[in-house]
Amino acid sequence: DIVMTQSPLSLPVIPGEPASISCRSSQSLLHSNGYTYLDWYLQKPGQAPQLLIYLASNRASGVPDRFSGSGSGTDFTLKISRVEAEDVGVYYCVQVLQTPYTFGPGTKVDIK
Amino acid sequence: QVQLVQSGAEVKKPGASVKVSCKASGYTFTGFHIHWVRQAPGQGLEWMGWIHSNSGDTRYAQKFQGRVTLTRDTSVTTAYMELSSLTSDDTAAYYCARDDSYAPGTYFDYWGQGTLVTVSS
Numbered sequence: 001d002i003v004m005t006q007s008p009l010s011l012p013v014i015p016g017e018p019a020s021i022s023c024r025s026s027q028s029l030l031h032s033n034g035y036t037y038l039d040w041y042l043q044k045p046g047q048a049p050q051l052l053i054y055l056a057s058n059r060a061s062g063v064p065d066r067f068s069g070s071g072s073g074t075d076f077t078l079k080i081s082r083v084e085a086e087d088v089g090v091y092y093c094v095q096v097l098q099t100p101y102t103f104g105p106g107t108k109v110d111i112k
Numbered sequence: 113q114v115q116l117v118q119s120g121a122e123v124k125k126p127g128a129s130v131k132v133s134c135k136a137s138g139y140t141f142t143g144f145h146i147h148w149v150r151q152a153p154g155q156g157l158e159w160m161g162w163i164h165s166n167s168g169d170t171r172y173a174q175k176f177q178g179r180v181t182l183t184r185d186t187s188v189t190t191a192y193m194e195l196s197s198l199t200s201d202d203t204a205a206y207y208c209a210r211d212d213s214y215a216p217g218t219y220f221d222y223w224g225q226g227t228l229v230t231v232s233s
Contacts, residue, residue: 037217039217048207049209050223060219094157099171105156
């Protein structure tokens with residue numbers, strides 16, 4: 001199975017400041033079709049996860065442009081340009097290159 | 113609008129089975145996979161498997177192979193997840209989520225609200 005790691009696991013943030021979460025996979029997530037099979041989700045307290053980024057760098061419909069995804073191969077980053085209070089929750093990266101799809105352990109973001 | 117509405121919470125005894133439903137609406141049911149993801153209390157997300165809503169083809173995580181069965185009924189646009197031989201380790205919220213069968217990649221753009229399954233004697 002592909003192992004996903006994230007850092008940090010806890011991230012206190014100040015509203016208006018930027019934030020960054022790192023995600024690493026145990027093997028390359030580059031598919032033969034040229035796409036990178038890495039997605040990002042945010043799970044707000046008491047809610048189902050919601051899609052933020054797919055194929056490493058594509059923002060999902062309705063996701064504010066302060067969220068961006070980057071990276072390739074085995075190293076990926078989710079950036080929030082200016083954190084807002086509504087961004088608190090747990091952020092997960094997930095590899096969807098091969099089954100079983102595997103999630104990172106999550107990064108808990110809260111307001112400092 | 114797209115909705116995935118799951119069945120209500122369940123309490124089961126060890127050794128029993130549970131069947132959770134996921135009613136889809138607002139889109140062409142047969143054009144999407146339905147995936148199942150679970151989350152134990154206070155823990156992370158764990159992918160269990162998917163079903164192709166058109167063909168009925170399935171793919172399961174090895175961990176659940178032999179214990180999980182994914183089915184769907186296209187006449188009522190509903191997917192089902194049945195998990196057998198329950199233990200306390202299966203206590204979790206179970207989510208369904210859809211994925212476009214025809215788009216590159218796999219991403220879950222809509223999720224059900226989750227169904228809490230509690231396994232307790």
